[in-house]
Amino acid sequence: MIKVLSVASECAPLIKTGGLADVAGALPAALHEHGVEMCTLLPGYPAVMAALGKATEVAQIDGCFGGAARLLAGQAAGLELLVLDAPHLFDRAGSIYLGPDGLDWPDNPERFAALSRVAADIAAGELGAWRPDLVHCHDWQAGLVPYYLKRGAAEPVPSILTVHNIAFQGHAPMARARALGIAKADLSKDGVEYWGQISALKAGLVFADHLTTVSPTYAEELKTPEFGMGLDGVLRSRRADLSGILNGIDLTVWSPEVDSHIHTYKTPRGKLANKKALRAEFGLPETDGPLCVVVSRMTEQKGLDLLQQALPALLGGGGQLALLGSGDPGLEAAFKAMDDPNVAVRLGYDEALSHRMIAGGDAIIVPSRFEPCGLTQLYGLRYGTVPVVALTGGLADTVIPMTPATMAREVATGLQFHPITAEALGNALSRLCTLFQAPKLWSKVQRNAMAHPAGWGPSAAAYAALYADLIEAA
Ligand code: ADP
Numbered sequence: 001m002i003k004v005l006s007v008a009s010e011c012a013p014l015i016k017t018g019g020l021a022d023v024a025g026a027l028p029a030a031l032h033e034h035g036v037e038m039c040t041l042l043p044g045y046p047a048v049m050a051a052l053g054k055a056t057e058v059a060q061i062d063g064c065f066g067g068a069a070r071l072l073a074g075q076a077a078g079l080e081l082l083v084l085d086a087p088h089l090f091d092r093a094g095s096i097y098l099g100p101d102g103l104d105w106p107d108n109p110e111r112f113a114a115l116s117r118v119a120a121d122i123a124a125g126e127l128g129a130w131r132p133d134l135v136h137c138h139d140w141q142a143g144l145v146p147y148y149l150k151r152g153a154a155e156p157v158p159s160i161l162t163v164h165n166i167a168f169q170g171h172a173p174m175a176r177a178r179a180l181g182i183a184k185a186d187l188s189k190d191g192v193e194y195w196g197q198i199s200a201l202k203a204g205l206v207f208a209d210h211l212t213t214v215s216p217t218y219a220e221e222l223k224t225p226e227f228g229m230g231l232d233g234v235l236r237s238r239r240a241d242l243s244g245i246l247n248g249i250d251l252t253v254w255s256p257e258v259d260s261h262i263h264t265y266k267t268p269r270g271k272l273a274n275k276k277a278l279r280a281e282f283g284l285p286e287t288d289g290p291l292c293v294v295v296s297r298m299t300e301q302k303g304l305d306l307l308q309q310a311l312p313a314l315l316g317g318g319g320q321l322a323l324l325g326s327g328d329p330g331l332e333a334a335f336k337a338m339d340d341p342n343v344a345v346r347l348g349y350d351e352a353l354s355h356r357m358i359a360g361g362d363a364i365i366v367p368s369r370f371e372p373c374g375l376t377q378l379y380g381l382r383y384g385t386v387p388v389v390a391l392t393g394g395l396a397d398t399v400i401p402m403t404p405a406t407m408a409r410e411v412a413t414g415l416q417f418h419p420i421t422a423e424a425l426g427n428a429l430s431r432l433c434t435l436f437q438a439p440k441l442w443s444k445v446q447r448n449a450m451a452h453p454a455g456w457g458p459s460a461a462a463y464a465a466l467y468a469d470l471i472e473a474a
Pocket residue numbers: 017018019020022295296297324325326348349350351354373374375376377
């Protein structure tokens with residue numbers, strides 16, 4: 001077995017704000033079949049500490065970025081875990097990233113530098129814990145791991161950084177360099193500097209042995225100024241070490257045949273009971289039109305402002321919208337203020353409701369301006385809930401759009417729109433309403449969608465092969 005330490009700031013089902021958690025939570029089991037033994041290092045947030053049953057103290061860490069900490073080993077939800085129990089950094093109520101004022105916790109750079117430092121020490125065999133052959137780092141929160149490894153360990157094990165979203169870069173003022181353990185010589189453009197600040201993500205992009213992102217299209221997009229968010233130059237310089245490996249979904253959690261939150265079903269007809277229940281739950285009237293759902297963080301990325309502008313096309317075509325989301329206060333207020341009997345909005349985060357929505361909806365709308373992979377369209381495919389997606393990133397890689405050619409070959413699984421504007425989205429929603437009135441075609445698309453292989457299979461194999469190559473080359 002290859003031993004891999006996965007370092008992540010969230011991991012389903014223990015702690016989740018978005019798709020990163022789903023991926024970090026699903027990979028260990030998916031990789032096990034491919035000869036990988038994966039242990040996940042997580043911060044000791046209250047939810048993680050509560051889930052961690054009987055744990056073993058592996059090490060005591062004095063002076064861990066401003067306080068004493070312990071490294072614990074244990075299991076929860078079928079995951080092998082190492083947990084950094086550092087109350088001064090992680091024992092906080094509310095969001096794992098944001099304080100009560102809605103802004104980043106001021107010490108986020110130190111919180112995740114601590115996680116990264118401990119990961120590097122584990123990998124160097126310094127904490128007496130299990131020692132991995134490779135470290136797999138996720139997003140900026142683990143971005144400093146490759147840096148600490150390269151600058152600290154005598155014989156560093158190889159590291160991979162996976163970019164789930166380039167929009168989050170982990171910036172810190174230069175004045176914090178000493179506290180973060182970054183050498184002066186590395187505060188340059190070729191090192192961890194980003195426009196006069198430190199960037200933990202850039203540290204990972206520069207120092208990791210290999211980079212991956214979560215879809216092949218996003219891997220290409222990241223190298224362009226339009227999508228690279230200032231780091232496209234670094235990504236171009238590392239193009240030989242960058243691969244796009246598409247996310248899968250955990251089919252033990254997200255399959256209509258086994259989902260414990262819904263009226264289970266095997267064929268699209270089985271959706272009807274879920275649709276009826278969902279309409280009742282949201283207070284939406286029974287109509288002949290498509291019931292569209294959205295489950296999303298409400299941020300600029302997700303393009304929900306475009307959806308709001310395009311809604312007349314959906315409603316005019318007889319469609320309905322049920323939305324679950326939270327985030328930007330302006331967007332939340334705008335959706336909450338909508339006064340239409342065929343639009344229903346739930347603000348907040350609700351895992352169980354998200355399952356009921358994906359099962360009960362006829363279609364799921366994902367109008368993102370950019371989307372590294374996106375998981376809700378994959379859930380939609382698996383549940384026969386036809387995805388209507390923007391042509392970008394992983395959305396482009398996972399949905400086969402309806403065109404005359406794909407319809408003739410009977411392979412279409414959804415609708416795509418481009419350019420990413422309210423007008424193009426409105427046109428797609430009108431097409432959706434028309435398609436919905438052609439039951440034969442509609443159920444063909446649903447069945448194609450349900451047959452789409454959305455699990456981890458080939459992607460887990462790709463990660464395992466990559467790990468093996470890097471370990472061999474080290
Ligand atoms: P991102 O990670 O950018 O938010 P993804 O599509 O990769 O986008 O993953 C989002 C994950 O978070 C999905 O599992 C989705 O169901 C879930 N999710 C997003 N918003 C909510 C919400 N308000 N309630 C419940 N689940 C949500």
